[in-house]
Structure formats: C-alpha cells, structure tokens
Amino acid sequence: MNPLLTALRAQAADFIALRRDIHRHPELGYQELRTSDLVAERLKQWGYQVTRGLGGTGVVGQLQRGQGNKRLGLRADMDALPIQEATGLPHASCHTGVMHACGHDGHTAMLLAAAKHLAEQGQFDGTLNLIFQPAEEGLGGAKRMMDDGLFERFPCDAIFAMHNMPGHPPGQLLLREGATMASSENITITLEGTGGHGAMPHCAADPVVAGAAIVMGLQTIVSRNVAPLHMAVITVGAFQAGQANNVIPQTATLRLSVRSLDRNVRQLLNQRISELVQASATAYGVKAQVDFQGGYPVLVNTPAETELARTVARELVGAAHVVPQTEPLTGSEDFAFMLEQVPGSYLFIGNGDASTGGHGACMVHNPNYDFDDNNIAVGSAYWVLLTERFLVA
Numbered sequence: 001m002n003p004l005l006t007a008l009r010a011q012a013a014d015f016i017a018l019r020r021d022i023h024r025h026p027e028l029g030y031q032e033l034r035t036s037d038l039v040a041e042r043l044k045q046w047g048y049q050v051t052r053g054l055g056g057t058g059v060v061g062q063l064q065r066g067q068g069n070k071r072l073g074l075r076a077d078m079d080a081l082p083i084q085e086a087t088g089l090p091h092a093s094c095h096t097g098v099m100h101a102c103g104h105d106g107h108t109a110m111l112l113a114a115a116k117h118l119a120e121q122g123q124f125d126g127t128l129n130l131i132f133q134p135a136e137e138g139l140g141g142a143k144r145m146m147d148d149g150l151f152e153r154f155p156c157d158a159i160f161a162m163h164n165m166p167g168h169p170p171g172q173l174l175l176r177e178g179a180t181m182a183s184s185e186n187i188t189i190t191l192e193g194t195g196g197h198g199a200m201p202h203c204a205a206d207p208v209v210a211g212a213a214i215v216m217g218l219q220t221i222v223s224r225n226v227a228p229l230h231m232a233v234i235t236v237g238a239f240q241a242g243q244a245n246n247v248i249p250q251t252a253t254l255r256l257s258v259r260s261l262d263r264n265v266r267q268l269l270n271q272r273i274s275e276l277v278q279a280s281a282t283a284y285g286v287k288a289q290v291d292f293q294g295g296y297p298v299l300v301n302t303p304a305e306t307e308l309a310r311t312v313a314r315e316l317v318g319a320a321h322v323v324p325q326t327e328p329l330t331g332s333e334d335f336a337f338m339l340e341q342v343p344g345s346y347l348f349i350g351n352g353d354a355s356t357g358g359h360g361a362c363m364v365h366n367p368n369y370d371f372d373d374n375n376i377a378v379g380s381a382y383w384v385l386l387t388e389r390f391l392v393a
C-alpha cells in the first residue's frame with residue numbers, strides 16, 4: 001500500500017468523527033457559521049495563515065514552505081441542502097429540514113485531514129492555498145469568493161477539487177479531461193395574456209394554451225437545432241397558471257433548467273429559447289418576457305493538470321482503481337467559475353455502488369444518502385500526494 005495512504009489511514013478516525021460532527025450540524029449556503037468557525041480554528045491550530053469573510057462564510061488557509069514560487073489551490077465546499085434526513089444514523093442531522101445530502105461534510109473533512117498532515121509532515125516547496133467555499137448548491141459561492149478577490153489575494157497556478165460519486169466503488173478515482181459537468185441556465189418565462197370567462201375564450205388571450213405550445217416547442221430546440229452529437233437538456237420544471245376551471249388566467253409562468261456541455265451550445269440554446277418563446281407568444285396573441293437568471297458555466301478540466309491528477313491517482317491507489325476518462329455529467333458545479341480563471345481539474349471519488357449498498361450507494365440529494373467515511377483516508381491522501389507532486393520540494 002502507498003505509504004501516504006497508510007499514514008492518512010492512521011489519523012482517519014479523528015476526521016471521521018469530525019465529518020460526523022459536521023454532518024450532525026448542517027448549514028445552508030452562506031449560513032455556514034459553525035462549519036467555517038470549525039475549519040478556521042483547525043487551520044490556525046496547525047499553523048495556517050487564515051483569512052475569513054470571502055464570499056461571506058468562505059475560509060482560505062495558506063501555508064508557505066521553502067523558496068518555491070509555485071502556488072496551488074485546493075477547494076472544498078461546506079454547504080448542506082434543504083432536505084429532511086431519513087437515514088436514521090446516529091450522526092444524522094439535528095437540524096430539521098437541513099441535511100448534508102451531497103457529501104460536502106466529507107469534502108470538508110478530507111481537505112482538513114490533508115491540511116493537518118501537510119502542516120506536520122508535508123514535503124513541498126511553494127504556497128498552498130486551501131479554499132473552503134460556501135454555497136455550492138445553486139447559489140454560486142465560488143463566484144462570490146472570486147468577486148471578493150480570491151485569486152488576486154491568493155493567486156494560484158492551478159486549482160483542484162473533488163466530489164464524491166455514488167454508483168462507483170468507494171475509493172475509486174474518476175477523472176476526465178475537457179468538459180466534465182454541464183452548464184446550467186435558470187430561465188423564467190412570463191406570459192401575459194388577457195384573462196376572461198372560461199366559456200368565452202374568443203374574448204380572451206389564453207396564456208395556458210400559449211404556454212403549453214411553448215413547452216412542446218422548446219423540446220424541438222434539442223431535437224432540431226442542437227447538433228445530434230452534442231447534448232442539451234431543456235426541462236420545464238414549473239408551469240404555473242390559473243386557479244379555477246372556468247377562468248382563463250391573465251398570466252402564466254414557466255421555469256426552466258437548461259443544461260449543455262459546450263459554451264457554443266449554451267449560447268445557441270439561449271438564443272433559440274428567446275426566439276421560439278417570442279414567436280409562439282405572437283402566434284397565440286400573448287406577450288412574453290424571458291428572464292435569464294444566470295447559472296453555472298460548463299466545467300472544463302484542462303489537459304496538463306488532469307494528466308498530473310491521473311498520475312497522482314494511479315500512484316496512490318493503482319491503475320485498477322482509476323478511471324482515466326470518465327463520462328461527463330449533466331449536473332452542474334460552481335467550481336466551473338474557478339476553472340474559467342485558473343487551469344485545473346475536478347475529479348470524482350466513488351462513494352459506493354450496488355455491491356456495497358447502504359447509504360453510500362444512495363444518490364446524492366436523496367434523504368437516505370450518506371458520505372462514505374472510508375473515503376476520508378483515500379481523499380486526503382490524494383490531496384497530500386497532489387500537493388507534493390505539484391509543489392515539488
């Protein structure tokens with residue numbers, strides 16, 4: 001076994017306890033007060049220069065060693081989700097309706113475990129920036145930290161992050177060069193018609209019929225405008241209109257989630273959605289407003305940094321436990337903002353599959369999900385070895 005894995009296994013019990021403590025006390029995006037206190041205290045204790053307040057509850061721990069001028073960034077996320085936990089585990093959430101259902105408790109614990117080992121025994125030369133971000137779940141905490149000057153105050157030559165992934169054996173490391181996670185776009189369409197009596201539609205302009213046509217029409221953008229070898233998703237997750245069977249409502253609202261794995265496809269989708277909605281509205285005699293509420297960019301892993309990550313992964317767990325070029329995912333991740341500015345790579349660590357069963361095999365964002373504590377040693381050893389290989393002593 002790799003000696004680093006042995007070393008990080010030896011200290012894993014403390015960080016499993018810490019992970020479960022964080023799990024018991026989950027906090028939603030931008031409310032990670034207890035969690036960020038805990039992170040900052042530990043980092044200080046181990047000799048890191050700690051900066052707080054970036055993106056609200058974000059924490060950066062910096063450790064410099066030797067004369068080297070290379071700078072590395074490692075990122076973990078700290079936020080939980082508005083889900084009522086159903087695992088029944090002893091360390092289950094003690095906050096009603098809030099739960100670490102995406103394993104960010106594990107991500108935080110893995111990076112802290114690496115932080116301790118690196119401070120005490122790390123063989124590296126240069127500057128290490130450990131970035132603990134708030135609000136990954138849809139609220140763009142990464143972007144907020146960057147708006148607060150993250151990379152101006154803590155410049156990085158490369159940046160890396162890790163996410164656990166149910167459906168794969170625990171400890172398996174999955175990497176990918178290129179587009180890895182989809183962009184997400186949140187769009188609200190408001191249709192303004194003319195309300196009226198349900199028995200006299202000719203005196204009204206019905207936004208429900210217009211909206212129904214738009215829901216169907218939008219799917220033709222995926223099937224007829226996007227090239228068949230590219231992927232796109234347009235989901236109308238909400239369609240709200242009317243309250244009574246005999247009233248034609250004045251307005252209808254559609255809420256869309258739109259995904260793609262290519263910046264140009266994202267642009268095409270936005271353009272075609274606007275055009276199709278406006279043209280359909282005209283056709284049905286209603287007015288339409290299309291609001292683009294932003295989202296996350298495509299997450300693109302850069303080649304050189306992904307190759308380094310692969311080398312480190314193989315050295316640590318052996319090639320048999322590494323997937324060098326895994327499939328991309330249609331989910332989104334705000335680490336994509338960081339990768340737009342700094343080269344780097346985002347990888348997955350298996351959290352359990354049908355063969356292991358249990359809470360670790362349960363999909364993230366499910367009330368029965370739990371992070372697999374066996375990953376703390378592997379994940380933290382990966383961070384240590386990556387640091388030692390990037391900031392070569």
Ligand SMILES: [Zn+2]
Pocket residue numbers: 101102137364365
């Ligand atoms: Zn999530």
Ligand SMILES: [Zn+2]
Pocket residue numbers: 102103104136163
């Ligand atoms: Zn997550």
